[in-house]
Amino acid sequence: MQIAVVLFDRFTALDAVGPYETLGRLPDAETVFVAERAGPVRTDTGNLALTADRTLADVPAPDIVVVPGGPGQNSQMENETLLDWLRTADGTSTWTTSVCTGSLLLAAAGLLEGRRATSHWLALDFLARFGAEATGERVVTDGKYVTAAGVSSGIDMGLTLLGRIAGDDHARAVQLLTEYDPQPPYDAGSPDKAPAHLVEEFRSASRFILT
């Protein structure tokens, strides 16, 4: 079983590392980080690079595709090299997945039309414009498409899919080893729970970005 995690300039690190650290613990699976060009790929902060060990062309038919999001997703929405690769890989994949605004890339490739899907809470309206039924749920499975909400939700997505493929006991073992027993010091992780002024501030700012 081969899992391909797609990197691009200014992706969000945790979007990619959450599924890698959970789903990547599938027995007998090989996780490969891929990008248009092999080598270090910088994250959105500019302070970190993850290495793409292989090019997209090197890995044409992974069993599982994982597409992270991040501010850099905007610049990829018309990158036909990436979108073509997504369509081709999806043609033979068992699971096609995304975290955060990675779902916008799946949608731009035409893969989510008419499907239930999710994205970062600030990107749900944008996702709907591509014909997806955008839900605010944290992890959404529609057929072989599994999409997750913002950034940290890739951990929940990874464990969910891990359980589906390798069984509940294996997923519980990975949850235990990664000590995923969340105790956030605040309860502000969704627009329903965060202070209204923060939600409004980010909604206003995002109008200039997601157009």
Place this chain on the structure above:
Amino acid sequence: MQIAVVLFDRFTALDAVGPYETLGRLPDAETVFVAERAGPVRTDTGNLALTADRTLADVPAPDIVVVPGGPGQNSQMENETLLDWLRTADGTSTWTTSVCTGSLLLAAAGLLEGRRATSHWLALDFLARFGAEATGERVVTDGKYVTAAGVSSGIDMGLTLLGRIAGDDHARAVQLLTEYDPQPPYDAGSPDKAPAHLVEEFRSASRFILT
């Protein structure tokens, strides 16, 4: 404000990326990934490398030190280059922190003697042998030392310290943007909650590792 995240061969990626993605969003802070040698550093799975942009020697006096853990920590316990750097950096740091078995490296450097601290649940006994008061809590603050439990707990640690330094509202904003509203599909993230047979299996296996 400078945040140094220390990398070493076979660290666990999420240990480092959790604090980077939360604490690293401190206003006016620069996060720097450092290692003995600059360049790509492989994680415990071998399938991913993060780039250390600077050497330890390049970054002698960060304001915040973050030490991740992972299987590779064992090979660093007598690495005097790293331990000396930790002691020196700690001499001027405002906060010295760890995730997972990273606390064993702080302890090996002599920094946790007589202090309350935590670690991965499988490493708590080992931590106590260094004279730390090992607790099973998820995030432990003792003076300027902030230690977190296994792997994913670095997210909670990062938000906790972020709130302490930059205020609750800023930490809530980062929680909202990273959509950290955890909904694990299982409730097996700690030895108190996971099925007993899994806990026992890992305890037995770890006896050969942590000695």
